Amino acid sequence: MPDLHPIKRALLSVSDKTGLLDLGRALAARGVELLSTGGTARALRDAGLEVLDVADVTGFPEMMDGRVKTLHPVVHGGLLALRDNDEHVGAMDEHNIGAIDLVVVNLYPFEETVAKGAEYAEVIENIDIGGPAMIRSAAKNHGFVNVVVDVEDYAEVIAEMEANDGQTSYALRQRLAQTAYARTAAYDTAVSTWMAEQVAGTPRRRTFGGTLAQTLRYGENPHQQAAFYADGSTAPGLANAVQHQGKELSYNNINDTDAAFALVSEFDPKDGPACAIIKHANPCGVARGETMLDAYKRAFDCDRTSAFGGIIALNQPLDGPTAEAIAAIFTEVVIAPGADEDAKRIFAAKKNLRLLTTEGLADPASAALAVRQVSGGFLVQDKDVGRVSRDDLKVVTKRKPSDQELDDMLFAWTVAKHVKSNAIIYVKDGATVGVGAGQMSRVDSTRIAARKAQDMAEVMDIEAPLTQGSVVASDAFFPFADGLITAAEAGATALIQPGGSMRDDEVIAAADEAGIAMVFTNMRHFRH
Known part of the structure; x- marks a missing residue:
């Protein structure tokens, strides 16, 4: 298997035409014969x-509305043949x-077609077959064949x-092959994930890309090495x-920013401003x-110490006065739907603050999967x-909650979904005033909050803590x-919890x- 191998013939078939003409001209200038199909040609x-x-x-000819065009031995033989194998060369001759x-x-824009909400039949038509087949054939034979699936790699091939x-190195061909297999894997993942949503039951196999x-x-x-x-x-x-x-x-x-954005997205901007500090x-x-x-300010007053170096998420665009207040302490990240020019100007003086x-x-009701790796799966x-x-x-006590208590309990319950278990949240007048998270004992979370x-x-130099007259939410x-x-x-004067304990009667009596x-x-919000 050679290190350097020449490119004399290229097959180009792309849905995304970005960079295509520059690539084609560069190849033609080096005398490379160009093969192509349909719109690319x-x-x-x-x-x-x-x-x-x-x-x-x-x-x-291309047939069946373009479904069959490259699925042919002349194409795949030209891709898979080992150039240093006499039998393969003889078969080619x-x-x-x-x-x-x-x-x-x-590949066909399958992911984009799903994202725009296309009907089932249109999504099916955007499942590419010939493209992945060619990619996999070329990638398998990367000892001799270059396979490019990303526009970002055009320049590197031409540079080599x-x-x-006119030749490329084995190291480049090997890297391109890995990228190609990852692309077809991710593509098949998108298809299989979409299909899983169309079919009832738990899929036997799951993939992620x-x-x-x-x-x-x-x-x-x-x-620890890492990537996003x-x-x-x-x-x-x-x-x-x-x-x-x-x-x-x-x-x-x-x-942390993702956690903050998910939480603040629970609060509809039409209902007024909301802020979460994580x-x-x-x-x-x-x-x-x-x-x-x-x-x-009300979110900050829940725990000013922990807010230092925190992440702030807003459900409405950031404005100048809010930006000025945030800039008064060290903050890592602010995420919001937008930001006005005053806010951007104020933050510009804080070079380490990310906006x-x-x-x-985010749509808090959107269907999605939560995935966590464990040993072996x-x-x-x-x-x-x-x-x-x-x-x-369901009111289970002699005293019924007031309207204000009900509003605060629903607010606290929403926050509880985003707090590590065991979670206890004290809320008063639409603001958290104490948060207890991640403790092994629920009573410890209650005490910490x-x-x-x-x-x-x-x-704050006030006589009594804000838990006086508050409501409490418990995630379990x-x-x-x-x-x-x-x-x-x-x-606390009111409490919201799932219920379901063997000792519910004892808790209700207390x-x-x-x-x-x-x-x-009758709903639990464990978050581990």
Whole structure:
């Protein structure tokens, strides 16, 4: 197997014509014979390039609406033949098969067709067959054949040909082959994932794919390598956000920013401004407000200490006054649907602060998969899109909650879905005032959240912590009454929890004794 091998014949068949003409001209200038099909051939000819139709080589016209054009022994023989194997070379001579040294293929726009909401039949028609077959044939024979599936690789192929008198190196062909197999794998993943959504039941096989979006400096810790891959989604979110300033995002920045954006997307902008502040993937403050500045300040007042160096997400565009307040402390990332010029100007003085805009919010009810790797496999589940309304709540205590308590309980319940279990959230007047996350004991989370509120009362120089008169949300049931009693001692007046404990009666009795109103949701929000 040679290191350097010449490109004398190339087959070009692309859906995305970006860079095609420059590539075609560069190849033709080096005397490379061009084979092509359909629209690609027309584009090359219109640019004045000489092109041979694949149909003229195979002796068969394109047929069945273009479904059959390159699936032919003359094409795949030209790709798969080992040039240093006498039997293969003899077969090529006997059957008049010309070697193909370069394949340039990008596939039918299946992912884009699904993303635009096309009907089933149109999606099926955009499943490429001949393209993946050629890519895989060329990639298998990368000892002799170059296969290019990304526009980004056009320049490198031409550069190697220029440097090596029309030849490419084995190292390049090997890398191109790996990229090609990853592309067909990702393409098949998109098809199989879409098909799984059309068919009832749990698929026997699951695959996941992505395209490198960013090589990261390191992972959670400096000794871990890391990268960020995008799955091709066009929905508003981190992968499609525009970064206006600041150094590149780190692994932890991306993880935390995604958590912040998912949480703030729960709050419809039509209902008013909302702000979420995240630290280590957990909320340390969430609030609604009359203005975005008001929402930020109320979220900040939940836990000012933890907010330092945190991630801030907004459900409406960032404005100048809010940006000025945020800039007063060290903040890692701000993500919002947009930002006005005043906000951008204020942040420009903070060179390390990253500002991301998304042109929209995530759909909190959208169907998606949550995937986690474990030893030897993956855990896959639906994303938690569970929500409850007032009509879903069951009052289980003698005292019924007031309208304000109900509003705060639903707010707290929404936040609870985004807090690591065991999760306890105190809320008052549409703002978190204490968050307890990730503890092994639910009563410990209740105590920690209350203690944080006490600490903030001292910082804010107020007489009593804001947990006085608050409501509490618990992401899962209270197994004992001790957690509820702790919440009551902190000043909570109402509580929302799933219910379902063997000791529900004991917990309800404790609530009645403390004069607390309590509702059951019959829904749990574990987040591990």
